[in-house]
Amino acid sequence: MFIEEVKAVNFRNYQELYLQLHPRLNIFVGENAQGKTNIIEMLYLSAMGKSFRTNKDQELIKFGKNQAYTKVNVKRLSGETLIEVRLDTTQKKKLKVNQIPLTKLGELLGNLNVVIFAPDDLKIVKGGPGERRRFIDNEICQIYPKYYYTLNQYNRILQQRNKLLKESRGRKIDLEIWNQQLAEAGATIITYRKKFIKRMGILAKLMHRKITEEVETLEIQYDSNVPFKEKDEFKEIVDTFLKKIGENSSMEYRRGLTLVGPHRDELVFKVNNIDVKNYGSQGQQRTAALSVKLAELELIKGEVGEYPVLLLDDVMSELDIKRQNYLINNLKNVQTFITTTMISQLNTANTENRRVFYVSQGEVRKCD
């Protein structure tokens, strides 16, 4: 799939933006703080219904304005999809796909698939477990939109259960119904994560071998808080979940908190058998994160039948020339957006296969 056209009004520092894009490589060049990332953010918003930089939609509206509007045309094997987002300082955002208003954010997911790699993505490897869970959940949502509802449902049950535990002030209360609900929603999440992480691990390992020229081996391990066995299916995971709740019950009452479930899952990245979060070099951490992102391209293609769009925000300067070239020259069938401050950093052998845009103070000019 690829994005053919983009339109935006009063989005961040753009009063009006209209772009016709290259189906393969689009490079946005400009000095700092000119609006390059804002374009990536707008594309991400069209895919995910939210920004990757802020949870506050208001921040996306141009200073001094009350509304913002974005529109992207996506060409897919199945035809064309038009995605519109309307933001308002006084109302909830409105989403439309092919001119039909959506009632839930979840309905947007899957219309435009994107993979983003931004400087912050180093957190996937370097950050806390919450960052890794958020990353995995976002990826699964894109491929299986139903997962989004399960996550919401799980979080609602978790909140309610935590509230009851807190209010009980250490006294035993009847939580049986809540335990069952938590275990079922939780086991659904674990089943999705288990399947996804296994496939992602195989692909990321392959990518990582290529990028490191066969020198290093990446392994990704799903360290679930509910200790399932490899062969376990949903039913067995529910049973293990309930058993673990039973074992931790006294502690839960004491602490007034749910201690069992996928909200405490962890993901471990190992390079040549060493935990890269704690012992890896910066370069190893970055390469591990990049491999995961490239694996996602293949994963999404496997599920939806075509490559997603790749958004590379300001990452080129962090990579050595070999790795930059790998990204630019080996992703031939993937529409890629790159932001950079220096075009000379990029070695794009085939100049016909790309479009370069200069970005300056919220204005974009196409070059060559």
Ligand SMILES: Nc1ncnc2c1ncn2[C@@H]1O[C@H](COP(=O)(O)OP(=O)(O)OP(=O)(O)O)[C@@H](O)[C@H]1O
């Ligand atoms: N809501 C807003 N309204 C108007 N301008 C905004 C808004 N939000 C951010 N900006 C402006 O957008 C600019 C930042 O844009 P962006 O983050 O895309 O920069 P960039 O070109 O990617 O820079 P860098 O190379 O430093 O990453 C800043 O000038 C900022 O003041």
